[in-house]
Every structure is written in C-alpha cells, then in structure tokens.
Amino acid sequence: MNLFRIKKPFILIIFGASGDLARIKLFPAIYELAVQNRLPKNFYIVGFARTEKSSKEFQKEFADSIKKAHKDINQNLLKNLLAHVSYFAGQYTEQADFIKLRKYLNSLAKSNSTTKLAYFSVPPIIFKPIIKNLGESRFLPNEDLRLIIEKPFGQDAQSARDLFHFTARYFNENCIYLLDHYLGKSSVQSLLNLRHSNRLLNLMMKGPTVANIQITAFEKVGVEDRAGYFEQVGTIKDMVQSHLLQILALIAMSIPITENADSLHREKYAILSAMKFIESKKNIVLGQYKGYTKEKNVPKNSHAETFAALRLFIDRETWYKTPIYIRTGKRLREKHTFVVVELKKFAFQGKDEEPNRLIFELQPEEKLSICLVNKIGNETQSQEVTTKASIACSGDYCLPEHALLLLDVIRENRLHFLSFQEIIATWEIVDTISNFMKKNHMNPEKYADDSLGPNSQNNLTEMDGFKWFDRH
Ligand SMILES: NC(=O)c1ccc[n+]([C@@H]2O[C@H](COP(=O)([O-])OP(=O)(O)OC[C@H]3O[C@@H](n4cnc5c(N)ncnc54)[C@H](OP(=O)(O)O)[C@@H]3O)[C@@H](O)[C@H]2O)c1
Missing domain, CATH: 3.30.360.10 (Dihydrodipicolinate Reductase; domain 2)
Incomplete structure (x- = not known):
C-alpha cells in the first residue's frame, strides 16, 4: 500500500491552540501523522492564542494531550515532534500581533514557497478578525496560505453568506478548506x-x-x-x-x-x-x-x-x-x-x-x-x-479524521471538504x-x-x- 507522505515543508498555525478542539483532536492527530512517518523533515507547528505562555509550557500541554489520547506513547518520537512545536501569544483582533506573527513565521521558514496552513480552532465569533488580519498582514499576495475552517459556518443562511463574502475580500475560494469532521x-x-x-x-x-x-x-x-x-x-x-x-x-x-x-x-x-x-x-x-x-x-x-x-x-x-x-x-x-x-x-x-x-x-x-x-x-x-x-x-x-483531513489539505484534495x-x-x-x-x-x-x-x-x-x- 502506497502511503501519502508529506515531502514539502509546511507551517501549521493553530489559532485557539489552548482550546478543546486543539487538545482533544488536533494534537493527537499530528502525533498520529508522526507515528506513521507522514511528516517531512522540515515542518513547524505554531500554537496561537491570547493566553501568555512560553513555548516550553505549550509543548507540555501538547504532550499531555497526546498522552491522554494514546495509551502507548513512543517517547523518542514525541520528543522529536515537540522540537517542531512552538507558541505565539497574541490577540486575534490586533493587526500588530499578526504582523509580529508573520515575522516569526518567516524566521522559521525562510522560503516564501513554504505552505502555511491556518487552522481556525476558535469559536466562530472570532473567524472574521482572524481572516481580516491574516489577509491584511500578507507580505506577498501569492503566498501559499490555506485556511482550514471548521463548522459551523454562520448561524443561518444569511450569516453564512455574509461570512463567505467577507472571506472573499481577502482570499480566493481555492485557499479555503471548509471542514466538517464527519x-x-x-x-x-x-x-x-x-x-x-x-x-x-x-x-x-x-x-x-x-x-x-x-x-x-x-x-x-x-x-x-x-x-x-x-x-x-x-x-x-x-x-x-x-x-x-x-x-x-x-x-x-x-x-x-x-x-x-x-x-x-x-x-x-x-x-x-x-x-x-x-x-x-x-x-x-x-x-x-x-x-x-x-x-x-x-x-x-x-x-x-x-x-x-x-x-x-x-x-x-x-x-x-x-x-x-x-x-x-x-x-x-x-x-x-x-x-x-x-x-x-x-x-x-x-x-x-x-x-x-x-x-x-x-x-x-x-x-x-x-x-x-x-x-x-x-x-x-x-x-x-x-x-x-x-x-x-x-x-x-x-x-483519525482530523489527520486524514490535514493530509488532504496538504495534497489539495477537496473531495472531503464542503463547498x-x-x-x-x-x-x-x-x-x-x-x-x-x-x-x-x-x-x-x-x-x-x-x-x-x-x-x-x-x-x-x-x-x-x-x-x-x-x-x-
Ligand atoms: N470541541 C470540539 O470537539 C468541536 C467539534 C466540532 C467543531 N468544533 C468547532 O471548532 C471550533 C473550536 O472549538 P473549541 O471547542 O476548541 O473552542 P473553545 O475551546 O471554546 O475555544 C478555543 C480557544 O479560542 C479562544 N477563545 C474562546 N472564546 C473566545 C472569545 N470569545 N474571544 C476570543 N477568543 C476566544 C480561547 O483561547 P485563548 O483565550 O487562549 O485565546 C480558547 O481556548 C469552534 O468553531 C467549534 O464550534 C469543536
């Protein structure tokens, strides 16, 4: 069986990295990708949230959530994975924080062609500020930035339309992956x-x-x-x-x-x-x-x-x-x-x-x-x-479903995402x-x-x- 392995470097930025979805689903999914040797040599996981904490503290939370989800942990593998994990504290509504985040991301991966994945693991009320700030803090219009937004999209048809029009002001539809984990x-x-x-x-x-x-x-x-x-x-x-x-x-x-x-x-x-x-x-x-x-x-x-x-x-x-x-x-x-x-x-x-x-x-x-x-x-x-x-x-x-869907975003396979x-x-x-x-x-x-x-x-x-x- 030919397994898909990621070859190209990428940065995964998790907005709301202190929340439930990140701890319960995303961190264990990333570990699972590491267990199956799907990750490339160069990749970076950056947690973003408002709470001030160091990368060391975040790495501990990351490891704890994996230990909770998996019975048998490969300690060496986990240690290697944690070396790719860091944390960046900022306000979702502050453009200045996004400009600093951009500089930080550039310091991690020098090449402009590095794929950046922005995972919205936050309540829907904060979707718009993040979309706006990500859009406005772009250094290059053609950078490879993909937005992964988990349902719910809006609370009704009108607010969903409004969210899509808002998003379209900053990003092309082909950068956006609308995710229903089912x-x-x-x-x-x-x-x-x-x-x-x-x-x-x-x-x-x-x-x-x-x-x-x-x-x-x-x-x-x-x-x-x-x-x-x-x-x-x-x-x-x-x-x-x-x-x-x-x-x-x-x-x-x-x-x-x-x-x-x-x-x-x-x-x-x-x-x-x-x-x-x-x-x-x-x-x-x-x-x-x-x-x-x-x-x-x-x-x-x-x-x-x-x-x-x-x-x-x-x-x-x-x-x-x-x-x-x-x-x-x-x-x-x-x-x-x-x-x-x-x-x-x-x-x-x-x-x-x-x-x-x-x-x-x-x-x-x-x-x-x-x-x-x-x-x-x-x-x-x-x-x-x-x-x-x-x-x-x-x-x-x-x-697990989030690991499969992350792989799909990387290989630009939209089959299991929503339109x-x-x-x-x-x-x-x-x-x-x-x-x-x-x-x-x-x-x-x-x-x-x-x-x-x-x-x-x-x-x-x-x-x-x-x-x-x-x-x-
Ligand atoms: N949990 C699940 O199993 C699950 C399942 C399906 C879909 N989802 C969807 O996934 C998204 C994230 O879910 P979640 O359960 O992880 O959310 P959450 O725990 O409520 O929030 C995630 C993080 O967002 C920040 N945050 C929360 N409320 C905020 C506010 N009013 N203003 C600014 N920041 C706020 C907090 O981080 P800081 O304060 O540190 O910034 C929090 O740790 C939501 O859209 C949810 O509907 C979740």
Missing part, C-alpha cells in the same frame, strides 16, 4: 467508495426503487461541558445542518462521473438544494432529556432540543414522494449512527413481510448489511448479508425548520435519559405506513 470519518468516506465501486448498490439506491431513507445518529453522552454553545444552537443546527444532511447527500446523490471534488460537490448540491420541509407539526418531533436542565450552565427553563426527528422530501423527479426521516439525539441508550435505505416491496407482498433493506452502519461498527427475504420451508425469513463497509485499518484509513453552495443550501433548509419552530412556539417534549427518545417519533414514519428500523 466527512473525515472512514465510515462516511466509505459510503462514497462503496457507491463508486458497486453498480449493484446504485441500482438499488435509485429513487423509484426506494420506499424511504432513514438516518439515525444517537449519542449516549449528554451535553457535557458544551452547554454554552449547545444552548444557542440545539441539536438541529448542531447535528442535522451539516453532519446528517451531508450523509444524506452522499446516499441520495447521483454518482459523480469523475472522482474529483467539483463533480462530487455538484451532485451533493443537487440533492441539498432540493431538500424540502413541509411546514406542519406532523413532520417534526423535538425532545429534551429529563436530566438536561440539571446539567452545568443549562438554564432551568431551557427549551433547547436535545433530540429531533424530521420528515423531509427531496424535490427532484427521481425522489418524488420518497420520505426521508432523520433523527438524532443526546443521552440515548447507545451510541449508534446508521443509515437505512428501505426498498419498495412488490405489490403482491404481504403487509407483514419484511422489506429489503440496505443498512450502512457508520458508528460504532462500520459495515454494510443487505436484508434479503427468503422462505425457509414454509416460513418467510429476513436474513442479513453483511460486509465490512471499510477496510477498518489499512492505508490512510488508520488515521460554499452546499453550506448555504443546508442552512436554507434548517432556516425553514427553525422559523417554523419559532412561529409555532414549539417546545421539546421530555424523554427519559438512556431511552430511545420520545415515542412520538414513530408518528413520523407511521403516517406513511413505515416504521423506524431499530435493532432492539
């Missing part, structure tokens, strides 16, 4: 690989053959220490707007005829821009786990939804009247993310006969099952034929849902912690004569 998951990437390699699957996944599509993303954890953020967004904006609509697009799109990013973005956009929520309380169920208002920093009268189930449609001829059900929630019985494509039954098949199903398991297991119905003696039985959905640990798939148009399209559908919830003063119903969520989620599927597929 697209870095090997299980999600394997949706594309499986569809791209199997005509059998694509024949089954065409609108006229499909009875309904179900996407389930259940989390066992509650809000944990992200209450401040979660209270402002709720689960529809947090989970559905990007992660789950992206999964839907990968399932429902036509297969791109080339494996290049533009072609994929075009097909996903065709689905996302056609998504439709019919404004009726019958098409939405909101829930909140009972223990939510007892969580740290959650107001006692909070109406934030920690569970949502939606009934949507795709306004395209091929998907006409095929319901799409999406449900996601926190503090549920188990962590489980899976997609079910339920096929239509023959007209002569009995009501109680099980349909054919394609089940794409994304988390915690990665596998694809096809439910076939057969008669054993006189009895009709549904049997599953299962295959691994991805080669669990070979080649690039051994890497501006897709983001606007997903916000437009979420805006319609949010406005409907506001207009109708919808409050979430309570559901028991560690349950399967509110029972009323069944009304969504039952009105079409279907039921959620669960393995319980």
Whole structure:
C-alpha cells in the first residue's frame, strides 16, 4: 500500500491552540501523522492564542494531550515532534500581533514557497478578525496560505453568506478548506467508495426503487461541558445542518462521473438544494432529556432540543414522494449512527413481510448489511448479508479524521471538504425548520435519559405506513 507522505515543508498555525478542539483532536492527530512517518523533515507547528505562555509550557500541554489520547506513547518520537512545536501569544483582533506573527513565521521558514496552513480552532465569533488580519498582514499576495475552517459556518443562511463574502475580500475560494469532521470519518468516506465501486448498490439506491431513507445518529453522552454553545444552537443546527444532511447527500446523490471534488460537490448540491420541509407539526418531533436542565450552565427553563426527528422530501423527479426521516439525539441508550435505505416491496407482498433493506452502519461498527427475504420451508425469513463497509485499518484509513483531513489539505484534495453552495443550501433548509419552530412556539417534549427518545417519533414514519428500523 502506497502511503501519502508529506515531502514539502509546511507551517501549521493553530489559532485557539489552548482550546478543546486543539487538545482533544488536533494534537493527537499530528502525533498520529508522526507515528506513521507522514511528516517531512522540515515542518513547524505554531500554537496561537491570547493566553501568555512560553513555548516550553505549550509543548507540555501538547504532550499531555497526546498522552491522554494514546495509551502507548513512543517517547523518542514525541520528543522529536515537540522540537517542531512552538507558541505565539497574541490577540486575534490586533493587526500588530499578526504582523509580529508573520515575522516569526518567516524566521522559521525562510522560503516564501513554504505552505502555511491556518487552522481556525476558535469559536466562530472570532473567524472574521482572524481572516481580516491574516489577509491584511500578507507580505506577498501569492503566498501559499490555506485556511482550514471548521463548522459551523454562520448561524443561518444569511450569516453564512455574509461570512463567505467577507472571506472573499481577502482570499480566493481555492485557499479555503471548509471542514466538517464527519466527512473525515472512514465510515462516511466509505459510503462514497462503496457507491463508486458497486453498480449493484446504485441500482438499488435509485429513487423509484426506494420506499424511504432513514438516518439515525444517537449519542449516549449528554451535553457535557458544551452547554454554552449547545444552548444557542440545539441539536438541529448542531447535528442535522451539516453532519446528517451531508450523509444524506452522499446516499441520495447521483454518482459523480469523475472522482474529483467539483463533480462530487455538484451532485451533493443537487440533492441539498432540493431538500424540502413541509411546514406542519406532523413532520417534526423535538425532545429534551429529563436530566438536561440539571446539567452545568443549562438554564432551568431551557427549551433547547436535545433530540429531533424530521420528515423531509427531496424535490427532484427521481425522489418524488420518497420520505426521508432523520433523527438524532443526546443521552440515548447507545451510541449508534446508521443509515437505512428501505426498498419498495412488490405489490403482491404481504403487509407483514419484511422489506429489503440496505443498512450502512457508520458508528460504532462500520459495515454494510443487505436484508434479503427468503422462505425457509414454509416460513418467510429476513436474513442479513453483511460486509465490512471499510477496510477498518489499512492505508490512510488508520488515521483519525482530523489527520486524514490535514493530509488532504496538504495534497489539495477537496473531495472531503464542503463547498460554499452546499453550506448555504443546508442552512436554507434548517432556516425553514427553525422559523417554523419559532412561529409555532414549539417546545421539546421530555424523554427519559438512556431511552430511545420520545415515542412520538414513530408518528413520523407511521403516517406513511413505515416504521423506524431499530435493532432492539
Ligand atoms: N470541541 C470540539 O470537539 C468541536 C467539534 C466540532 C467543531 N468544533 C468547532 O471548532 C471550533 C473550536 O472549538 P473549541 O471547542 O476548541 O473552542 P473553545 O475551546 O471554546 O475555544 C478555543 C480557544 O479560542 C479562544 N477563545 C474562546 N472564546 C473566545 C472569545 N470569545 N474571544 C476570543 N477568543 C476566544 C480561547 O483561547 P485563548 O483565550 O487562549 O485565546 C480558547 O481556548 C469552534 O468553531 C467549534 O464550534 C469543536
């Protein structure tokens, strides 16, 4: 297996280097790249944040976060890696600090051709000042600077458009990598690989053959220490707007005829821009786990939804009247993310006969099952034929999502990043849902912690004569 190894020197500047995303995801991902010998001889990791500290102190934090994430540490490798790590304290809003940062970066890598990656590991409120200051402190207009911005992009379609126009004042679109870490998951990437390699699957996944599509993303954890953020967004904006609509697009799109990013973005956009929520309380169920208002920093009268189930449609001829059900929630019985494509039954098949199903398991297991119905003696039985959905640990798939996506930025592979148009399209559908919830003063119903969520989620599927597929 040919592994991609970075040859060219680069500098990775992590804005918000003192935060959760940096500590929990980015530092361990960089270590993983070092373990797999993917890093070049010359590279520099520069942490940037407001808190004053020395590079030595930052290196210790960097090492501690890696030790927390990995059981067996290669001490020598870690020591060598730390020699490439340094820290620069500054204000995100101060241009003078960015000019000093530029000088510091130039002192690290003398050559103008060194690739610079600016990772936005900060709350969205600080995106604009960093973009402006990075843009205005440029010494050379044609430097190779790439911006990696992690979702959420805006809070609605209007603010996302505004952010993109703002960014365009300083940077070309081809310098910007819009990241949804779900697209870095090997299980999600394997949706594309499986569809791209199997005509059998694509024949089954065409609108006229499909009875309904179900996407389930259940989390066992509650809000944990992200209450401040979660209270402002709720689960529809947090989970559905990007992660789950992206999964839907990968399932429902036509297969791109080339494996290049533009072609994929075009097909996903065709689905996302056609998504439709019919404004009726019958098409939405909101829930909140009972223990939510007892969580740290959650107001006692909070109406934030920690569970949502939606009934949507795709306004395209091929998907006409095929319901799409999406449900996601926190503090549920188990962590489980899976997609079910339920096929239509023959007209002569009995009501109680099980349909054919394609089940794409994304988390915690990665596998694809096809439910076939057969008669054993006189009895009709549904049997599953299962295959691994991805080669669990070979080649690039051994890497955590942030490491894979960092490699992709370096090799300028945009396949697993988002396009501006897709983001606007997903916000437009979420805006319609949010406005409907506001207009109708919808409050979430309570559901028991560690349950399967509110029972009323069944009304969504039952009105079409279907039921959620669960393995319980
Ligand atoms: N955490 C996750 O697992 C996760 C998952 C998916 C997406 N994201 C996204 O990734 C980004 C970073 O997430 P995070 O959890 O690491 O954020 P965070 O811990 O809240 O913030 C990161 C750093 O930004 C600085 N900061 C925080 N609030 C600030 C403010 N109001 N003004 C100026 N600086 C501020 C702080 O550093 P200093 O004070 O030292 O400068 C902080 O350590 C966010 O956009 C988040 O939505 C996070």
